[in-house]
Amino acid sequence: MAASAISIEGLTKRFGTLTAVDGLTFDVAPGRVTGFLGPNGSGKTTTLRMVLGLIEPTAGRAVIGGRPYREIPRPMRLVGAALEASSFHPGRTALGHLKTLAPQTGVSTARCREVLEFVGLGPAADRRVGGYSTGMRQRLGLAVALLGDPQIIVLDEPANGLDPQGIVWLRELLRSLAHEGRTVLVSSHVLAEVRNTVDDVVVISGGKLIQASTLAEFESLAETAVGVRTPVPDAFAVLAHDRGWAVSEGPGGFRVDGQDGATVGSAAFAAGIELHQLVDIGADLESVFLRLTSEDRR
Structure with missing residues (x-):
């Protein structure tokens, strides 16, 4: 059948x-x-x-x-x-x-x-x-x-x-x-x-x-993020400010929201900033789900 x-x-x-x-x-x-x-x-x-x-x-x-x-x-x-x-x-x-x-x-x-x-x-x-x-x-x-x-x-x-x-x-x-x-x-x-x-x-x-x-289309609604570790955090913070990136600092380094690893890595290389870690964190689908089904959205 x-x-x-x-x-x-x-x-x-x-x-x-x-x-x-x-x-x-x-x-x-x-x-x-x-x-x-x-x-x-x-x-x-x-x-x-x-x-x-x-x-x-x-x-x-x-x-x-x-x-x-x-x-x-x-x-x-x-x-x-x-x-x-x-x-x-x-x-x-x-x-x-x-x-x-x-x-x-x-x-x-x-x-x-x-x-x-x-x-x-x-x-x-x-x-x-x-x-x-x-x-x-x-x-x-x-x-x-x-x-x-x-x-x-x-x-x-x-x-x-x-x-x-x-x-x-x-x-x-x-x-x-x-x-x-x-x-x-x-x-x-x-x-x-x-x-x-x-x-x-x-x-x-x-x-x-x-x-x-x-x-896949649902996943595209989620913002990606990049985790960064660098021995020169002050220089990276200046780069992020100049680029207008949304950055938060944690105990292990930086989190850059709304960017991918290729973009962040290229910018750091061009600025001569050494990176020890550059990791694509990926899409947070749970956040998208909660946002779409929130009371405000309804």
Whole structure:
């Protein structure tokens, strides 16, 4: 089956006087991991619930492969989703939970066992979910999402409760799914969790779209900085002043904001200033994320 994309057009949801989602429009491309980012309470989960037909939009629409979720026959064969890691009956085993979904998904018990092994829950397949840790529940949610071997995967905060090894495993899983041509949409309120995973980012705040771009375009919004160590700090300070650089001095040397190493190094060489260290610090994406989603921006 060819990969399908998610298209969101003017999506809006009001609960009484509260506008939880306000006119969102963006696309999620196949073969890529899209990070759906925003602070807690920004409307991410509400948006995903509308995409999956769990909430009726007040206005706009969300379509998957050109049709609403509710119109897709056997939707779990096309779309796999995990929204809540706690929505399991505590007295049921992991295998028992998947077996209840197998008939509507159209898969066998063997497939249920296969996905549990795949997400690392094979040894715990016959344990009651009530005794699972948060991380194990997250893995069970992933097993549910992958049960029908779907072309589209939608995950809400899937890294919550995972240990560092689990986060690395999740990152590799999402990348491999996208490499197979699948559409992967994963929400998070922590940019650091997904920055090494995603190809594209959609940032919302207060229910409104703030940024929809590739990760590279998002990174271009961050100012770079350069770390400098020199045996002649006074001379370097004069150079920085003459060039109009934004410089701060710390115990290990200078930090030059808004410049790259090549620019600073060339200027120091031309001025005859000896440098012992010249390091590109790189883009501070967390600062960009916080700035874009700040109260003032909203």
